[in-house]
Amino acid sequence: MSDLLVIGAGLSGLMAAYTAVKAGLSVNVVAKGLGSMHWSAATIDVLGYSPAQPETAVKRPLEQIPALIKANPQHPYALLTNEHIAQALAAFVALSKDVGVPYGGAANPGDNLLLPSPAGAARPAYLAPKGQLAGDLSRSEPMLIVGFEGLRDFFPELIAENLNKLGYSARAAFLPLKLATNRRDFTNVQLAQGMDSKEQRALLGPALKKLLRPGERIGLPAILGIKAHATVLAELERETGAPVFEIPTLPPSVPGVRLYTALRSYLQNLGVNLTAGMEVIHASAVAPNGTPGSIQWVESATSSRPLKLLADKFLLATGGILGGGFNSEMNGRVWETIFDLPLTVPQNRADWFQVRFISPEGHPVFSGGVTVNKAFQPTAGEQPIYGNLWAAGNLLGHCDTIQERSMEGIAIATGVAAAQALSS
Amino acid sequence: MFTESWHSVGPTLDECIKCNICTSYCPVSAVTDLFPGPKYVGPQAQRFRENGQPQSPDHSVDYCSGCRVCNEVCPTGVKIAEINARARAQIVAEEGIPLRNRLLGRNETLGKVGSVAPALANFSLHNSFSRVMAEKVMGIAREAPLPHWSTTGTFGDWFKKTQSVRLKSDKKVVYYHGCATMYYEPFVGKAAVAVFEHNGYEVLVPPQNCCGLPLLSNGEFGAAEGYHQNNINKLLVYAQAGLDIVGTSTSCTLTLKEEAPELLDMHSENVHAITMATWDIFEWLRERHGLGELKTDFSEMNMVLPYHAPCQYRAHRIGKPARDILVLIPGIDLRESQARCCGIAGTYGYKKEKYQIAMDVGAELFNFVADQGEAVEMTACDSETCRWQLEHGTDLPSRHPIEILAAAYGLYDLDKRDLVNR
């Protein structure tokens, strides 16, 4: 029994749990598994491209939001004022410092960063982990992009060539793989874990220094340590005398693992029990005539009888189709898996996609989701459906957070706001 | 063979979206190159295996310890550890079972044999000569924390002997003690009986046999099926009478509930009845507490207690019930470990080629315990093999939470590991 049960351990769920526990609630978090932080670049994207101008990166996202809302009044950001959003982001920045994975923004406050992507494109992001900041393309130092021979998730020449085409100065270089690992088999996370060891990274700094030309900054794949990341970064900058930045690449996302594990243990210390591997499969609700219903408990699957999870309030943050909050089938039905909340997804498969995989309009199936009121309660018409149910994050409908590059911004802003609403 | 079983576990491989979250958290692939990780050996390799194949194409799956960290973190619900267990069973079916695994899989037989003359058995098992021989001949790591046979008689002996003083009540519960309590750690059973009785329950201990988990984890599915069927035969009447079957071994209860039916594809009504009647003891106590039935007349315990929830809870998917109860005890400063696994993973760490891996995996936990400072006198963990590994890795005694709880009720002496008032 707790005051609040958060379902989902993604960024929105964790921000909500943090906000609620700070407001004095007792909070439990359950999740089927871990979420999208592990897949993304772990930057905080607030608004990278607005649907009205999909080709040009948004320069100042918060200033762009009013226009976005004007064009799309049901957009989740429309539930919030700009001040709310800014405050939530500030809360995240403060929290990131407290948990030991500090985030920062562009040199000119309010601007989007432009960070080199692993394909060499310039990706707009509002906040980024400290280790990515020196990659900001608005800085003028030429870049030395260094890869490791044979690494399958990082191609410095591709990055440099595309950056050059886009007008940024960059060149590529390689180091032997053994400077990064002596494992035969590895993923990015394992490489990063290896870098935690002093012996493993001992030769890296000197080798980088040899490659470096004066005035350059150094871009590396995001494998610079997990626990010792801050130390690794500082060491390399000291040894090379140059700014060093990471370029996160294919999942599993190393910066994502850092952020998740840090948030998780910080919350645990605040008394938030976070249990993954628990899939909520059923909700028990009462709905007296005419008034909003209420959730009595939810049940999760166990090795035997379902486990009742009791709480006063419930917050749903299970993500959308990718997060696992929605499922879909051949006949075009898309449904929310726990409460069967109404969704704005087109219920005909013919209306789900664009012809091109890369389409600035986005695929309609992915912008559908749950509709909530200003208090972040799922609604049918005006009324909240359940008096004690709130929802936040990427399951909210009316926008395609991947197309907009607003995934984390919406997760944080709505997660915080929903928790504030339910705590007040 | 177990061929039908691809039906229930196998299809979950279809859920995999290749994100490698599981690989990022697998404690074994983090410390060794020999294990390519959950996604690789699980949903990915499974597409390259077939029923009745001429040979198993891969063997590294044998390095999976079965800790189920992967299942817990997987966002899509792939039953990775189970897929691995089955692949291992297939290797065993093709290549036969090494003597060592045969032995480690037969916990109960070993227990019985040793209990005839426990002191001698302890000596012959634990002296350094025989450990070296055991390693050479059978590949049982010489340093690994093998248990000691109880020299004060088995749990069964004690329970029989004390029948006359046992509580009689309308409220009854069936106790499933498992092999470890029976032969190595009867005191855990005594603590459990004391806690049940303190809460007004009469304890029934019907005949029962090994749950078969060690066989399952060594890939001997055929033998395990026999074990599980026997248990069903013996326990079914109690389940049908509506009694709860409660166990102190998290692995035995898991096997009764889900592991055996799922891996062996035993899906009859009777099997299901046992699944639904079985409880982990703290799960059961937490349920009582939720209903306001648990006595909370605890005495103050004044201790810093590092607690490690065993991997099997991950498979139970019931959270951490022992933690939820222990925090009710005044004076306990419970330090919950976030370590993924102690390394031992049942019989995994006993094997010569895996001993060091197990210790490296366990380092996360051992370091956590060390970080809790000088005040720590003992650790707690629900699973017997994990406790042995914890003791081995930290040099501190380790207790089952039920011992702690019994002590908090004033019924049990944590140092002597015995009941206070017999």
Next chain:
Amino acid sequence: MHKLETEVLVIGGGATGTGVAWDASLRGFKVILVERRDLTHGTSGRYHGLLHSGGRYAVKDPHGAAECIAENQILRVTHAHCIEDTSGFFVVLPEDEGDYPDKFKAGCDAVGIPCTEISVAEALRREPLLNPRISRVFEVPDGSSDSFLAAHATAQAARNAGAQILTYHEVTNLIMTGGESDRRVAGAMIRNVVTGEEMEIHADITVNAAGAWTGKLAAMAGIQVTIMPSKGTMVAMNHRLVNTVVNRCKMPSDGDIIVPSHTVCVIGTTSVNVPEPEPLRIEPWEVNKMLEEGDKMVPGFAQARVLRAWAGVRPLFQDTYTSGKGRDVTRKLALLDHQEREGVGGFLTITGGKWTTFRLMAEATVDDVCRHLGTERPCTTATTPVPGAEQGNYWLGHRLHDIEEQHLQGQLVCECELVTRTMVENAARRNPLLTLDDLRRDVRLGKGPCQGGFCTYRGVGILHEMKKAGSWEVDMSDEAGSTAKWDVAYLQSPGHNLVSDADGHQSNQHPANTADSFNPNLLLRDFLQERWKGVTPILWGRQLKQERLDELIYMSVMNVDHLPDKELASPVTDFYRFDTRPTVEEVADV
């Protein structure tokens, strides 16, 4: 303009065309084969993958059945490594009972197809997921075949015998000589579709092996060959639900065969008349039908994850074509001697048939070539294994086994299909490659559950790195047919694209290498779109979730929608952009 001379010009790089090139070059003819895209771009790359035992035709077409079993036994030797010996079941479902099963057995016996009735229990032991309600099961020597590999290996055998294989070379017109009474096809006008260069190939005899496109080619000679294109849709499941080919024991119809093919199993097919051989739409009712039919044979089939759907087109030839349902029009091979038919010399058309009988079709064709060129040279293909065959049949676990033995996990580029970096590099060096799709055909890159989610980026990065390092040279070390470098586990061919001109000078026609067209960003976009095209018809449930992850990777992490070189397009870009989404009417139809 570039001019080449040859004795035999083969048009079409499918099973039939490569077979003809192989046969003719073994018989000592000078041969050039031209294919407008990559090898197996046509039906041969979009078929069901069954090495027929002949069982399917035992009742309806005994002659075809006899051809199948004979060729089945030959190909198991000549193309051993392209075949998995899965065996095949014909199962009798409750609704299939009647006299067909007995007729089937008798039919098999009559044409010599080894056919044994086995017990249902035995069948279920071997295929536990089969419908337990089946009443009878017959076992026949069906197999699973890899046509990509087979075409490459056949082409390589032809090269080793002196043939030239030109991919991405399209016939734009036929060169006609003579007057009213002695019209001849004297070769063809060819366009290199990558560079746009035109060339003339003069040939003594031209073989039209353009599959469903043969009608179009014949038209260039003013000849009418009526081909009725009949589309067949197939659906691949995420993993093998059966390891044996499973056929319904009844008159052939829609969705009655499940073929295990590498890591997937494929159910097919439908049969729908279409106006053009390309592009092909896959309609929801077809997917629905396949899943429903699959579920009858393997309960639960319809709930399993669908990986992808595609369609191929049967070049059904009927001389006196009126109308008819696709499956009833003859599927026999049709060898048209245009000298005899229309009085046009130097021109043969070979079409129809099955993949299983491609060698036989080639033999018949080249027999005719000999006749026309006035020589008598015996066919030797039936007893001459192609390069790689010495390695024996492939088995499902081969790659897993190999990678584990060599600890190559960290080198995996395509994790789903276990494609290593070395495999990609070798394939790129040896095969003409314009798109990643060509690599997919060579090494199975991107064919697994994530449908290119991870390997598209990696594949592009590796090719780009090779290009930059100048290490993308054609590797000729296999010239003498040595197979040292290609193990069956890699399922890739040792081919390369060398052309000798009139004075014997060899030049590399590797399109990506010769043209300056290599552009990593185009490669990336093309392949993402190619994969998308094949998944949109089946995108729901788990595959939809996967696609959203892929989108996250390519939009959010990579930002590929804002990479430079947007205006570039390759000769296949438009093909990949074909709209395969279900329409409202089609959805309503289901």
